[in-house]
Amino acid sequence: MGTPHELGKSLNISTSYTTDPDEALAALQTDAVTTGRLPHAVRRSLDDLPPEANLDPPDGVEIGTARDDHKLVRLSAGDGWLALSIRENDGNASLTVTAATPELAAKVVQDVLGEIPEIDHGPDRVPMGFWYHSTDSGAHRSVRPITALSWEEIRGNYSAPAAGAFARLMSHQPGSSSGRLILLHGPPGTGKTTALRTLAREWRSWCQVDNVLDPDELFLRTGYLMEVTLGEEAENKGRWRLLLLEDCDELIRGEAKAASGQALSRLLNLTDGLLGHGRDVIVAITTNEDLARLHPAVARPGRCLAQIEVGPLGGEETARWLAANGMPDDAVTAPATLAELIAVRDGQGLDGERTAHSPGMYL
Structure with a gap:
């Protein structure tokens, strides 16, 4: 030799x-x-x-x-x-x-x-992969620890129906459902990304979580899609994968089939078609679109592991949130999004009515 x-x-x-x-x-x-x-x-x-x-x-x-x-x-x-x-x-x-x-x-x-020590990030830090595609060098994955609160710490950020649905999702175990798609829909600033960060924390014992930064490229480039879904199979044997695709309005709205060509078909194939068959992959999508405007194939029965409408907090829920954050419970009297409540907490105020506030990347 x-x-x-x-x-x-x-x-x-x-x-x-x-x-x-x-x-x-x-x-x-x-x-x-x-x-x-x-x-x-x-x-x-x-x-x-x-x-x-x-x-x-x-x-x-x-x-x-x-x-x-x-x-x-x-x-x-x-x-x-x-x-x-x-x-x-x-x-x-x-x-x-x-x-x-x-x-x-x-x-x-x-x-x-066998000689490489594991990093203990502590309970509030979760490793998350970030995928992106470069025209020059193809698919890349970079891992960074992110901060994520526990479900009990953020439960009060959501209305009763959404909180109940999220609680069931947080306790999900691999193989207990045939659905492979998580669909979070609702207005900006309602806490969809916050919930996904916490989901990464709650599932970290059995699931690797990756955020795809360019989901439009993912479903347009076959090689990129195969690399993300299959490329690191050997390193993750026995662990599921959760792919996060944020703000995918154009991909899954009603006219997506005509506008996006094969992109929607590949998404559906990944969640319950031949591509996804035998692959321990779950896809989570966030959108600001109303459910009625989404393509019916996306939300059909059996495809979704969870389909959750994330909306504003109602009057009593808003009062509880304000009290829990050290503020008078009547500081806001109308329904409000999480972003608006945070704005009030930080001193911006709503001037007596709901106004648009930048939700930030973490909401």
């Missing part, structure tokens, strides 16, 4: 191909695959990597490193394997091991992963 130095020996790389040292290191590993010396590869994406984590396999020999303003690339070799680690400044990383046998490649990866 060759010694570590023989496996990592230099290639004659033309400067017309690359002048970047990190690409040269990757080319050394690629050459070992294409020539058949090390034909088996295992790759793992690592999210929110602890600063002290070591990505060097035990008993490896360093072949070379390359560093720029954004990442550190390291190539090392051992008996019958090469390992390329790419560590981004934002805490994300990847490890690719090529080896003479698939068993050896898997073992080297596991040796590295």
Whole structure:
């Protein structure tokens, strides 16, 4: 199989191909695959990597490193394997091991992963993935911890019907329902995103939560859709996935089929068609549209795990919210959204009637 130095020996790389040292290191590993010396590869994406984590396999020999303003690339070799680690400044990383046998490649990866400590973010911090598509380099996923309150802490932000529906959703367990779509609809500023953050916290023991920043691109690009829904299957075996698609009014309103082409069909296929069959994926969508304006296929019986109208708080509910937040319970007498109540709490006031306030990204 060759010694570590023989496996990592230099290639004659033309400067017309690359002048970047990190690409040269990757080319050394690629050459070992294409020539058949090390034909088996295992790759793992690592999210929110602890600063002290070591990505060097035990008993490896360093072949070379390359560093720029954004990442550190390291190539090392051992008996019958090469390992390329790419560590981004934002805490994300990847490890690719090529080896003479698939068993050896898997073992080297596991040796590295077994030494990486887990980060304890505490009860109020939840890791969330953020997907986006780049025209130049395709699909990307970055993980960040987000702040999320417990359900009991935010229950008072919602009207009685919405709170009851959310309580059932928060206690949902995998496999207990056939529906794969969560539909939250209602005016801006009523707390739809707040509820989704809390849902990520309540489900974190069994579900990975990812926010797709460009849902319009997701359903227009087949490769992007497949990467998001299938691309990290091996790393998440046994865990469900919740994909968050916010403000998808154009995708799911009544005329969406004509306006969006195949986008709506792919969404429906993901939730209960062939694409979603056998995949432990749940899709949560928020929209400001009224339910009557949505495409009937989206809300048909059996498709939705939950369909929740998130509206303003009524008079008594508003009074309770104000009292719970240390304010006179008659500071607002009309129904109000969560955004409006927060505005009052923060001293902006409603001048005796409901007015539009920016809900912010967290509502």
